[in-house]
Amino acid sequence: MQHQALFTPVELGGVTLKNRIVFPPLTRQRSAQPGDIASDLMSVYYCQRASAGFMVSEGTQIEPRGQGYAWTPGIYTQAQIEGWRKVTDAVHAEHGVIFAQLWHVGRISHHGLQPDGAAPVAPSAIQATNAKAFIETGVGTGELVAPSMPRALTVAEIKELVALYARAASNAIEAGFDGVEIHAANGYLINQFISEHANQRDDEYGGSLHNRLRFLREVVEAVVAVVGPDRLGVRFTPLFTSTDQDRVYIGLVEQDPHETYIEAIKVLEASGIAYVSIAEADWDNAPDLPESFRRDVRDTFSGRIIYAGRYTAERGARLVEAGLADLVAFGRPFIANPDLPARIVNGWPLNPLNPSSLYGGTAAGFTDYPTYAG
Template structure:
């Protein structure tokens, strides 16, 4: 078996997972319209990939104001819960485990996506630069746009948002999910509160790092009270340097990213949640995370740690064997290879991603990527004999 360390059984909370390969959150923009409802085709897509140790769904908005991109699914209505139930049933029928990623984009939105065309929500009234939202221009068609100027949330509204996260977690359990991941990365709402770039508040949610981490603490505590901490994960994107200014918004390059995110990880450790997911920079010539950060993250957090980025199987196995990671998430490889764990285990070649079908559309580039066929296997065995 290729890279056997990736195929060791490992616990996550109370569950024993069959491998260390994770399918992370991957935005595909194929929910049913007009109400952002998960579809039977989405159930097929996730079922096909149930060979992962566990799956994290695409970002799923916790309320209508949390939407920053057309056609992304929600988890706040009964119809959406019922749609997700079909997804979780399909994954469980294949012996898979699936978590819902709870998402609120905050200021990375546009008035056209907001109820009543209102301004997006944010910790401070600062427009998101070097970021894009996506709006529908006609059925099945859309375009990228600059996010609108947001408005600053009141303290009362922040408390209400914490409860919306808790309600989304309840909805996820009702839909049959095995757990939830709180999206605290990529410049979205929780990340905005952490970052000095987006948060210039002077109340208890701004200023000091302790205060900027308050929303994270409150959301993690509220969600954990619903699901139990052993069914909760949190995702961060800690960037240490930026080689591409257009990418700054994705994780924000803080003045002291090491301190910022180690303190954030301490919040998760205190809450006792199941896992920490760290999304690394994933573009060409992207800076690597410093090894000093990886070491301190491991020392600070006693739960499971997932890394995602430009990993191939060999690099993934090295991270596990070095003790830095418990799981490795493979993004685009899972899009194009529904049988990715089997391909890694057997050293089979990978399908290539079709960039033109990543976002929106139908089954093309979604549920039609082939598994490695017996005919291909036989042909390869004959070629090697």
């Protein structure tokens, strides 16, 4: 057995996972239209990868205003719930465990995606830069566009959004998911509230770090009330360096990312949730997270810790062996290798990824990657 640390069982909430390999949330833009409904093709895709110890669905918007990319699935209508039920049934038939990622993009959207062509919503009326939304320009065709100028949410609207997260969590359980993950990463809505760059409010949701974490705190508490702490995780992207000027990446680098995210993780610890997922910078030659940050995450949080970000099996196993991670996520390799755990444990070669088929399209580059034939 190769990389044995990745193949020991581990408890997550009230579930025993068969290995420590995670199939993470990966936007693929293949929902059925109209209605942004999880499709039969998506059921095949997730089922193919159910040998992961743990799976998280692609980001699924909690309401129509939460969409920033055409053809991504939602979880706010009955048809969407029923579509996801086909996915979860397929995964469970293969003895997989899958959480739904609850997503709201906030300002990373375009008026062409918003109800009645309205402005996107955000903590403050600050337009996102170095980011793109994706709009449909015809049947099966679309283009990347600059996000529209957002409008600032009122306090009453923020409270309504907290309730929408809770409703989406309830919908996810109805759809058969084993739990939910709150998407608080990559410059999307919750990350916008946390960030000193995107949040310039002067009320209880802005200013101090404590206030900027209030929305996260309220969403976590509301979702815990619906699903329980054992069935909840949260994802962050604690970037410690600025991105390249020509790179389209929507993470936000705080003046003190260490303090910002350790304080955010304290919010999670106080609620007793099952896990925190840390998505690292994933571009070529991206710097590693500081070792001091990894140690403080472990010291601060008593639940499970997941890391993601261009990990090899060897590097992931070392992180587990060091006690700094409990599970490791593999994104691109899992897209191209539906049987990734078997390939890792046996040392089998990996299929190459076809980058041109990542977003939108048909079964090509989605469900047609072969398993290992020997």
